Amino acid sequence: MKTTGNTILITGGSAGIGFEFAKAFDAKGNHVIITGRNAERLQKAAAQLTHVTPIVYDVVDKNATDALVARLEAEFPSLNVVINNAGKASYYHLDGDDNVAELAEEEIVTNYLAIIGLNQKLLPLLKKADEAAIVTVSSIAALVPNHFLPTYAASKAALHSYTQSLRIALGKSTRIKVFEILPPLVDTEFSAEIGGAANGIPPKQVADELVQAFETDTYEVLTGRTADVFNLFLSNPAAALQAMNPGLQLQSA
Template sequence: MKTTQNTILITGGSAGIGFEIARLFSQQGNHVIIVGRNEERLAQAAAKLQNVTPLVGDVSKEADVEAIVKILYSDFPNLNVVINNAGSAFLNNLLETDRTFEKAQEEMLTNYLSIVRLNEKLQPLLTKQAEAAIVNVSSIVAFAPNNVLPTYGASKAALHSYSLSLRLSLSKTSVKVFELMPPLVNTDFSQPIGGANGISPTAVAEDLLKAFETDTYEIHVGHTAEFYKLFLSSPTDALYAMNPAFQA
């Protein structure tokens, strides 16, 4: 996949991983469109970047998606890369009745169903391009869940399965499907679960750029690479490695 002269849409692009991807790819000579729910934060992010267009919208809301898609088709007909990075996560104890369904519903909508919807609406535009890509940002927990984020892990497992199917379905088109699978990343988003101990979002962005250069479609960032090997050798060991407090 080419790494320059792309027109790139990044959801959740005003902070964290999305912002770092926007920063790195804009520096590579790409035009980047960042989407975010908070207009003020989005404007602040855009002011720090070059060659960027901010679009306010919530990808979990159908009306916002329709508005964004309309703008993309009319103003950015050369759009050829979609990076689905917007996410939602909650600490969620399944032994308690603290809004478990409500939290899971929001995570599944944002982390999985909204991505399916956006990809479906943009697929006709992407397939017109000579070279195009969809990047779904999932997680290390797509392989084995963490007990403090059980329903978040389930949404990322769904996204992983969908990404595999989408890659097969689009294999005879110009659209390449990448899945970016970070471990814990040090962002504002991850602070409630110890994000300060995670890798930098810059490292995640750099690995995505390398994956574009080499057409590496499943991108195991940082510790995910080692964890994936453990998962292949023993899914049970991987589960307990992710949840050491439950290990016998």
């Protein structure tokens, strides 16, 4: 996949990993369209980029999705890359929170269903490009869950499965390449509550590895510690679950 001369939509592109994606691809001469719900933060992010269009957008709003797609078709017919980065995570225990179902619904809609909806509506535009890509930003928790992030992990596991199916489907009938990047804990505001500042990898590392994946057509990117956890899961699933939930006495499967 080429890394220059693209027109790239990045949802959740005003902060964290999404902003690092924007910086990395902007620096290589691509035009980046960044979205976010907070207009002020979006404008501050855009001011740090060169080839950028900021658009206020909430991925869970279906009417807003229709409006975004219509604008992209009218103003950016050369759009050929979609990076589905916007996400939501809630930290809680399944045995004690009364609003578990509500939190789970928010995560499933944001991290999974909204992505399917946006991708599906952008496929006609992407199919017109000589070379195109869809990227999903999954998680180490898609492979092995952490009990602090129970339904976030479930939403990312669903996204991981969907991404694999999408790759197969589009690979049979289109020129659209499907990438998935699965970061471990990352040092962002998003993960500050669970120790991202102390234990997370830099968001720039995630962005750099996505650029490298484009260069080499590596479609599944196990970033940082994710590769080790995945390999452990293949050889010893129980040990991998323990590694993702340290200090707990786990029931055997």
